[in-house]
Amino acid sequence: xxxxxxxxxxxxxxxxxxxxxxxxxxxxxxxxxxxxxxxxxxxxxxxxxxxxxxxxxxxxxxxxxxxxxxxxxxxxxxxxxxxxxxxxxxxxxxxxxxxxxxxxxxxxxxxxxxxxxxxxxxxxxxxxxxxxxxxxxxxxxxxxxxxxxxxxxxxxxxxxxxxxxxxxxxxxxxxxxxxxxxxxxxxxxxxxxxxxxxxxxxxxxxxxxxxxxxxxxxxxxxxxxxxxxxxxxxxxxxxxxxxxxxxxxxxxxxx
Numbered sequence: 001x002x003x004x005x006x007x008x009x010x011x012x013x014x015x016x017x018x019x020x021x022x023x024x025x026x027x028x029x030x031x032x033x034x035x036x037x038x039x040x041x042x043x044x045x046x047x048x049x050x051x052x053x054x055x056x057x058x059x060x061x062x063x064x065x066x067x068x069x070x071x072x073x074x075x076x077x078x079x080x081x082x083x084x085x086x087x088x089x090x091x092x093x094x095x096x097x098x099x100x101x102x103x104x105x106x107x108x109x110x111x112x113x114x115x116x117x118x119x120x121x122x123x124x125x126x127x128x129x130x131x132x133x134x135x136x137x138x139x140x141x142x143x144x145x146x147x148x149x150x151x152x153x154x155x156x157x158x159x160x161x162x163x164x165x166x167x168x169x170x171x172x173x174x175x176x177x178x179x180x181x182x183x184x185x186x187x188x189x190x191x192x193x194x195x196x197x198x199x200x201x202x203x204x205x206x207x208x209x210x211x212x213x214x215x216x217x218x219x220x221x222x223x224x225x226x227x228x229x230x231x232x233x234x235x236x237x238x239x240x241x242x243x244x245x246x247x248x249x250x251x252x253x254x255x
Contacts, residue, residue, distance in 0.1 A: 004029035005093045010058065010084055011066060017141040019073045019204055020114075021082045022058075028065030030094045034064065036060070036122035037099025037166050037184075037246045040069065043091040053077040056184070056207075057095065058117035058142075061125075070117035070142065074246050097245050102126055105179030108133060109150075110193055112185025115209060116142055119184055123149045131176050135167040135189065168192050178252055184245075194249035204249035226251050 008027035016022045017048055030040060034057055041052035055078075058066030066153045073079050084090065100122055107126050111119040112135040120142060132146045136156040143161075146152050154162025155170035167189060170176070183193045184207035197204035224249070226238045238247070 001093050005035070005109055006030060007093070008067075008090045008092050010086055010088045010090060012082060012086055013082075015082075016070070016076055017139045020141050021071055021073065021252075023069045023071070023081070023084075024059075025069065025090065027063055027067055027092060027093070027094075031060060031062055031065045031067050031090065034060045034062075034067060034095040035099040036102075036125050037118060038064075038095035038097050039118075039245065040067065040092050040094035041096060042069075042077075042081060043093075044078060044080050046076075047087060049077050049080070051077075052093065053081070054096070056115075056118035057121060059121050061217045068121075070120075072114045076107060098243065100182050100246050101208070103180050103203070104128060105203075106130065106177070108169075108171070108176055108178035108181045110181060110183035110185070111135070111169055112189040113137060115183070115185030115189075115207065118140050118207060119182070120145060120149075129178075131178060133174075134162075134172050135170070136161055137187065160161050165191065171196070178202070180204070181249075183249075185209070190249075190252075190253040194252065194254065197249055204206075205246050206249045206252065207245045208247065208252070209245075
């Protein structure tokens with residue numbers, strides 16, 4: 001389905017951790033089409049910031065026509081978003097990208113850093129057995145919401161929350177098992193997840209984080225290397241915004 005462009009109304013916004021904000025939007029067009037793993041392009045009011053900012057979808061309420069975004073302030077654009085209030089209007093386009101394909105297998109959901117929010121809606125969408133593995137640099141967020149849905153294993157760099165180390169360390173220490181992995185997070189984490197899945201002989205779907213420009217696959221600004229030739233470019237590259245952001249881990253060539 002084609003994405004929609006619409007003016008969204010901010011229902012609520014709050015800071016939930018250092019530099020992390022939780023925004024709910026009323027955008028019935030985009031909400032009616034959204035699936036776990038997709039993202040929105042948000043447009044700044046400041047016209048000097050021409051490019052939209054891609055933000056993953058954290059929650060979907062099709063009945064009410066609402067979408068939830070949990071994002072990190074990383075620059076001028078996201079700082080502008082963080083200052084918006086209830087009732088403000090925001091231009092957006094979405095949903096964009098190829099999301100997760102849910103399989104009927106016991107699932108391990110892995111989120112690292114700002115890759116954690118999109119795993120929350122996926123956890124709600126998976127009806128079968130699942131375990132969530134969350135990796136934090138320091139201050140945790142959304143942890144209590146995940147714990148209401150499924151068993152949770154946690155890792156943190158400083159060891160203040162859960163296992164000290166990586167999400168793979170948490171999987172091993174907590175003896176987490178499953179038949180498929182879904183993951184979103186920074187590239188080093190995704191490479192480790194792909195390697196782990198290959199050693200275990202299980203399927204893994206990974207959502208790549210990449211800088212984007214157009215968000216619709218036209219500019220070729222968010223290319224990742226893949227093992228198969230892309231039908232659009234006829235080279236071993238794929239567009240993260242259009243062909244992804246979710247890929248089969250076996251198809252991605254990591255730097």
